[in-house]
Amino acid sequence: MTFSEENYLKTIYHLTSVSDADISTNAIAEKMETKASSVTDMLKKLSEKDLVNYVKYQGVSLTDKGKLAAKMIVRKHRLWECFLVEKLDFSWDEVHDIAEQLEHIKSEKLINKLDDFLGNPTEDPHGDPIPDANGRIIKVEKQLLSEFEKNQIGICVGVKDTSSDFLKYLDKQEIALGSQIEIIEKESFDSSFRIRVGTKEITISNKIASNLYIK
Amino acid sequence: MTFSEENYLKTIYHLTSVSDADISTNAIAEKMETKASSVTDMLKKLSEKDLVNYVKYQGVSLTDKGKLAAKMIVRKHRLWECFLVEKLDFSWDEVHDIAEQLEHIKSEKLINKLDDFLGNPTEDPHGDPIPDANGRIIKVEKQLLSEFEKNQIGICVGVKDTSSDFLKYLDKQEIALGSQIEIIEKESFDSSFRIRVGTKEITISNKIASNLYIK
């Protein structure tokens, strides 16, 4: 499988996890910052290889084979992210681009040994689940901070947006995975939140609250 | 720089280290298992980028820029090999192909952090030197076992051939980096050697002796 094929599969996998319905050519093109015509070409190829179910003009979905392949790529991506953060001391906002390259390294033995070396983690540095060698995923109950009510208390277990900008903002506010967060007040006017993180009290916008997973 | 360009640079670098003279198109083609015509095309491109000095029909050599680039690829390759052997517990005959992929990962920060994580090693698992971040290499005095005489004693510090077959043979004979080797007898007829490795006495062919570095 080529780099390009792997990137398409991964994109379709991620889009599927939010929408469920068949994925449109345009949605893929937008996510991958490429042109719809390029996507069409690739969908034909992936369909040939039985990695996707593709019907002209009707969108696309992953076959079982395609889904497993996509999960293996996600597995590699997230394990490498763990390695970068835990062993090489990268911060969580620096690892995405490097893992984007490392996820294409081909060696099952490598990834399984890496998994063991890291102590078989079930989540990456952003709180996203890591599929095991068979593609199984342990789902953690979690909800967005924005859905919480006044006086509720929870632990930060993940981020929805993993952009460097957002992660750096969280660092600045000293919000990390494992941080205890208490809703002090929910402002009805703009849906912003007054929260306590550890000992500090801060105000965060609804956009921030909509990208933090809490348990 | 593309994968292909990096592979050509690396090949020219390795060929240079044995011959000194300009490298022929054919020599590159043979080493890379490709055709001379493909090599010519690539040499033109590398020359455009000032990575090689190339004169039609006259062979090729690396520019300073090209040599540094090649050393950085070798650095990455050898550091990843160290990682695979020391941290992930691969054996020395398994790491080459994986490092061949990892050497193309682009991130200076990654490789320097990996270097630190490994304790800034100066040699890879085959005894080959690892260039530092500036391309500097610590050369170790060493000679081939085949050049040794009767009754000489030395320590195995490297292998010339790094093929899996050869490395597995060495494993079988319990010869590893650091092994003490004593020449018991040199057979003049076929230039084979009777040697002592640790407590064991074995006979090795001249071909084997010509691929073991001793200090």
Add this chain to the structure above:
DNA sequence: AATTTATTTTAGACTTGGCTAAAAATATAT
């Protein structure tokens, strides 16, 4: 239901890196 708008596909072109076959240059041998 017809027409406009948006999406998707096709057709044809380009780039990278490879190939084969033939031509050109260089090296070797008579």
Add this chain to the structure above:
DNA sequence: ATATATTTTTAGCCAAGTCTAAAATAAATT
């Protein structure tokens, strides 16, 4: 010095993956 052999380059073709522009289909609107 010339003929032969080897090496290297050129010329033209192919596949992957991308693009633009035009055509086809689906969706939305009147």
